[in-house]
Amino acid sequence: NAGVTQTPKFQVLKTGQSMTLQCAQDMNHEYMSWYRQDPGMGLRLIHYSVGAGITDQGEVPNGYNVSRSTTEDFPLRLLSAAPSQTSVYFCASSSGFSGYYEQYFGPGTRLTVT
Amino acid sequence: LAKTTQPISMDSYEGQEVNITCSHNNIATNDYITWYQQFPSQGPRFIIQGYKTKVTNEVASLFIPADRKSSTLSLPRVSLSDTAVYYCLVGDKGTALIFGKGTTLSVSS
Numbered sequence: 001n002a003g004v005t006q007t008p009k010f011q012v013l014k015t016g017q018s019m020t021l022q023c024a025q026d027m028n029h030e031y032m033s034w035y036r037q038d039p040g041m042g043l044r045l046i047h048y049s050v051g052a053g054i055t056d057q058g059e060v061p062n063g064y065n066v067s068r069s070t071t072e073d074f075p076l077r078l079l080s081a082a083p084s085q086t087s088v089y090f091c092a093s094s095s096g097f098s099g100y101y102e103q104y105f106g107p108g109t110r111l112t113v114t
Numbered sequence: 115l116a117k118t119t120q121p122i123s124m125d126s127y128e129g130q131e132v133n134i135t136c137s138h139n140n141i142a143t144n145d146y147i148t149w150y151q152q153f154p155s156q157g158p159r160f161i162i163q164g165y166k167t168k169v170t171n172e173v174a175s176l177f178i179p180a181d182r183k184s185s186t187l188s189l190p191r192v193s194l195s196d197t198a199v200y201y202c203l204v205g206d207k208g209t210a211l212i213f214g215k216g217t218t219l220s221v222s223s
Contacts, residue, residue, distance in 0.1 A: 100205060107157060
């Protein structure tokens with residue numbers, strides 16, 4: 001199993017550009033989530049999904065959109081990038097939606113917005 | 115949602131035992147306590163989980179007192195490679211896991 005994969009690894013955007021961060025998992029997990037991590041900070045939850053067709057907002061959802069059309073994929077869209085969105089983005093998946101289930105994280109996408 | 119409080123940073127030397135304590139005064143009956151480890155430039159990875167008393171695996175031990183209002187992650191005989199950020203999470207059933215800032219552990223030789 002590849003686990004959780006994220007593409008791209010690095011990305012530089014100009015202010016106002018849009019892009020999609022890709023996340024895929026091959027463990028048949030129902031629950032997927034996106035976090036961002038800023039320097040010296042912990043992880044902050046952006047959006048999450050408890051299954052295909054179901055998404056919800058986390059702590060810092062503004063400026064980001066998500067959709068979940070398949071169990072495997074959970075892309076994160078930045079509609080109009082801003083310098084404040086410069087961060088490292090992590091995608092995670094788990095088999096259940098509660099603190100009991102182990103979350104598996106991807107390697108991250110390092111995004112810079114100039 | 116149960117909130118956790120843990121030290122921002124800790125320093126240790128190789129070969130020592132390190133104990134990181136996490137407070138979670140509002141823990142709910144169904145909550146589990148989970149610890150994650152994050153190395154620089156990597157995503158967090160699961161270390162250990164418990165509900166009450168003591169749990170031990172090949173990486174760490176987790177001590178939880180009877181009132182469950184705190185927990186202690188114990189790393190025996192740390193090495194330089196244990197330098198990382200350690201997160202304590204308390205999960206409500208049916209809600210997303212929230213990570214805090216974690217504890218940055220620095221191990222020196």
